[in-house]
Amino acid sequence: MTTTLLQPGEIEAAAGDIPELRLPPADVFLSRARRLEQLAEGHTLGDYLRFVARLARAQQEYLDAGPAAELPAPERLAQCREHQMPPLAPAGLGLPDGWRDTARHLARTVLPSLPATGQAALESVLEKQDAWLDAQALQLLDGNVQGLDAAVAPIIGAALQTHWTRLARQLEPAQVARPEHPNLCPVCGSHSVSSVVRIGSAENGLRYLHCTLCSSEWHVVRAKCSNCDNTRGIAHYHLEGGKQVVQAESCPECQTYLKLIQQEKDPFADPVADDLATLTLDLLMDEAGFTRSGINWYLIHGPA
Structure with missing residues (x-):
């Protein structure tokens, strides 16, 4: 197979033929899980890759089962496009309704497959107050690792990914x-x-x-x-x-x-x-x- 490497000048010339934006496919998390399972075979991080594969499968199941999310108003989408602003920026949307339920559901799904130390780490997702979960989510969205519980970050991140991926799937590239x-x-x-x-x-x-x-x-x-x-x-x-x-x-x-x-x-x-x-x-x-x-x-x- 031959891959053509376009140089900057050629890219601009062919811009009309280039798909500038790829919105997430319907099976994005399932494909990821399958790849993780493949990579885990014989890998030194095999156990962790298999854990993430189970988490990705849980994300896909939740994505498939959930209702359609509500996009910003058409006027807001048009304004964002006019001013080159991301329409689904967390600062504009805030934390989505139900995201904590998603995080706790994902934690319960992967918990039985983890060793005792892993289960103990994820118990905080189930036991901590809503305010703590919200604070962790906001830190993750801000890219601030100070004070972030790295052990539960994959669960919190997976829950946020599920909600935002559902939103992104309802957009059209032209928007x-x-x-x-x-x-x-x-x-x-x-x-x-x-x-x-x-x-x-x-x-x-x-x-x-x-x-x-x-x-x-x-x-x-x-x-x-x-x-x-x-x-x-x-x-x-x-x-x-x-x-x-x-x-x-x-x-x-x-x-x-x-x-x-x-x-x-x-x-x-x-x-x-x-x-x-x-x-x-x-x-x-x-x-x-x-x-x-x-x-x-x-x-x-x-x-x-």
């Missing part, structure tokens, strides 16, 4: 403008988990950043930093051996990196699952002095 800041999701304004070079049809060879909150993807030109738009000195790192499905793309200007998932090397590669399964690459990039520009809510790193 969303290109973001003012290309490193933030045009749908909800959140940071990305990683980027993925997709295969097939009009998306073949194009890079998309994958949102950590609403599961949407937006096109960002390759051969430039997805964090600061620098185009000079971009380098790619990978772990030795294997098919090099995952690379770390680093920038010498802002000293950050973001994972790049290559679907041409594995069509089942997932921007969240494959990022999670390459934690060793994160450790190596940290040793090299680079800071991660994306965040994976399934595994929150506490402050150094």
Whole structure:
């Protein structure tokens, strides 16, 4: 299979043919769970990947069973598009009704499969007051790990993802403008988990950043930093051996990196699952002095 790498000038020239926004597919969490189960085989983090796979399956079940969410008013959507604002930004929507019930449901679903230490950690989701859960959710949405309970963050993040993904699925791409800041999701304004070079049809060879909150993807030109738009000195790192499905793309200007998932090397590669399964690459990039520009809510790193 041959992948065409478009350069910046060619990208702009062909802009009319490029799907700028990919809203989440109906089976986004199920596909993720299957990939996690595949990656868990023989992996040093196999038990954790299987735990996240069970959590992703629970997200899919809840997404499928839940009612349609209420989008902002058409006037609000039009205003956001006019001013290049993300229509589903948490600051504008607030925490969704029922999100705590979702978090507790997810915790109860995965709890029986965990060892005693894991069960004890998740008990706080079931026992803590609503105010504590809300505070944890707001910290996670703000990207503030100070005071965040990293053990329960995957459950809280999964609940928020489920609600925001349900909202994003009801949008039409035409309702969303290109973001003012290309490193933030045009749908909800959140940071990305990683980027993925997709295969097939009009998306073949194009890079998309994958949102950590609403599961949407937006096109960002390759051969430039997805964090600061620098185009000079971009380098790619990978772990030795294997098919090099995952690379770390680093920038010498802002000293950050973001994972790049290559679907041409594995069509089942997932921007969240494959990022999670390459934690060793994160450790190596940290040793090299680079800071991660994306965040994976399934595994929150506490402050150094």
